[in-house]
Amino acid sequence: MPKFLTPEQIADYHRDGFLSPLDLLSEQEAGQVRSELEAAERRWPEALKGSGRNNAHLCLSSLDTIVHHPVLLDAIEDLIGPDILAYGTVLFIKEPQQPGFVSWHQDCRYMGLEPHRLAVSAWLALTPSDQVNGCMSMIPGSHKNGVEDHIETFGETNILTRGQTIPDIDEGKAVDLVLKPGQFSLHSMRTIHGSRPNQGDDRRIGFTIQCYMTPETKQTLGPVMAQLVRGDDANHHFEYAPRPKHDMDQDAVTTRSRNNAQWAEILYAGANQRRDY
Numbered sequence: 001m002p003k004f005l006t007p008e009q010i011a012d013y014h015r016d017g018f019l020s021p022l023d024l025l026s027e028q029e030a031g032q033v034r035s036e037l038e039a040a041e042r043r044w045p046e047a048l049k050g051s052g053r054n055n056a057h058l059c060l061s062s063l064d065t066i067v068h069h070p071v072l073l074d075a076i077e078d079l080i081g082p083d084i085l086a087y088g089t090v091l092f093i094k095e096p097q098q099p100g101f102v103s104w105h106q107d108c109r110y111m112g113l114e115p116h117r118l119a120v121s122a123w124l125a126l127t128p129s130d131q132v133n134g135c136m137s138m139i140p141g142s143h144k145n146g147v148e149d150h151i152e153t154f155g156e157t158n159i160l161t162r163g164q165t166i167p168d169i170d171e172g173k174a175v176d177l178v179l180k181p182g183q184f185s186l187h188s189m190r191t192i193h194g195s196r197p198n199q200g201d202d203r204r205i206g207f208t209i210q211c212y213m214t215p216e217t218k219q220t221l222g223p224v225m226a227q228l229v230r231g232d233d234a235n236h237h238f239e240y241a242p243r244p245k246h247d248m249d250q251d252a253v254t255t256r257s258r259n260n261a262q263w264a265e266i267l268y269a270g271a272n273q274r275r276d277y
Contacts, residue, residue, distance in 0.1 A: 004074035013079060013186060017143030018193075020177040020185030024071055024124060030181035034126040034205060036062045037091075044248055050276035053091035054260050057209075059244050059252040063089065067209055068243075072122060073230050075186065076212045080118045083215050083231035085238065087113065087224075088263065092123075092159065092206040094134050094198035099157040101134065101197045103165040106142075107210055108189035109150050110164065112221030112266050119189040119211040125179035126205040133200035136185065136193050137174040143190035154273060157197075161267045161277045166192055221269050224262040225255070 002010060005019070013019040025033070040060055041048045048056060057063035066072070067086050076084055094100050108116040129135040153163035169192065177185045187193060189211055198204045213226075215233040226238035241259060244252040268274045 002078040004071060005078040010078055013188075016138070016140040016175075017191035018138045018140075018175075018177070018185060018187035021179050021183040022075060022185065023182065024066075024069060024184050025182035027181045030124075030126050033062045033066070034181070036060075037126065037205070040247060047248065047253070048091070051260060051264065053093065054263055055088050055256050056091055057089045058241055058256040058259065059248050061244055061247055063207060064243050066124060066207060067227070068229050072184065072209075076120055076122070077230065079120055079186070080212065080214050081231075083233065084229050085213050085215055085217065085226045085233065086209055086229045087111075087119075087211050087213055087226050088209075088259070090208050090210055092208060094159075094204040096133070096198055096201050096203060099197050100159050101157060102136075102159050102193075102195040103153070103155070103163060104139075104169045104192055104194040105150060105160060105164050105166060106147060106190055106192055109147055110162065110267050110269070111189070111211075112219050112269070113189070113211070113213065113217050114220050115217065116189045116213075119213040119217065121187050121189060121211045122184055122209045123177075123179075123187070124184040124207045125181055126207060127181055127203060129177070129179040129204055129206060131176055131178070131196075133198040133202070133204040134195045135179065135204075136177045136195045136206075137171075138177060138187060139169065139173055139192040140175055142192035143188040145190075147190065148192065152271065154275065159277065161275070162271055219266070221266045222262060224266060225259045
């Protein structure tokens with residue numbers, strides 16, 4: 001019997017490659033996480049911009065709590081089973097009235113994770129996420145077609161590492177995932193998705209766990225860390241990253257720096273240039 005999702009929701013996820021909206025935090029709780037995040041940005045600005053938005057859960061307690069939230073893990077368990085690893089996280093922050101966007105892509109394309117069939121990304125809204133401020137849009141059923149070819153644009157306003165883009169997407173099929181603060185969506189690592197610029201008057205802040213995966217998953221491009229967040233890991237394909245004792249404690253900062261360096265080697269493997277994403 002499912003722990004959180006209904007049988008109908010599970011069927012919808014497998015049909016469409018995504019599920020939204022789902023409730024995790026109250027709007028007040030989401031606002032508190034936002035306040036703590038923005039306080040951390042003011043206190044440690046260099047640590048939380050550019051590539052510093054990768055794996056902030058390894059050194060910020062409020063984000064670590066989300067990664068390990070039992071309700072979120074119940075939803076993931078309903079899709080991939082009781083043994084769950086968290087690979088990493090990304091803060092996707094779009095400033096108001098700025099041109100930054102996310103091109104059509106699949107999460108699995110450059111991450112080196114195999115098999116990725118059961119890997120699930122979770123995206124939590126810490127602010128409203130809607131059509132005005134650049135919510136995610138998904139192409140239903142696109143997860144069933146394997147990994148598509150991506151063009152590497154390194155576009156100046158493209159938030160993705162390589163500006164990776166799947167060309168010739170029929171945007172008329174796209175579904176916008178509108179979320180209130182505290183709501184989350186789930187999507188397959190194979191689902192084609194993207195998002196438009198923030199044309200609103202406030203920041204759009206999303207926190208994504210990219211991804212939750214089964215212990216059978218391997219990293220094929222190089223060593224990297226993960227966290228066992230539920231169940232058992234009989235395979236031990238990853239070094240375990242510890243949870244932070246408190247915000248930006250020195251051990252946590254050192255761990256994240258090493259992990260982010262490993263991430264960069266993986267995400268830019270074979271690329272002809274790099275940038276601070």
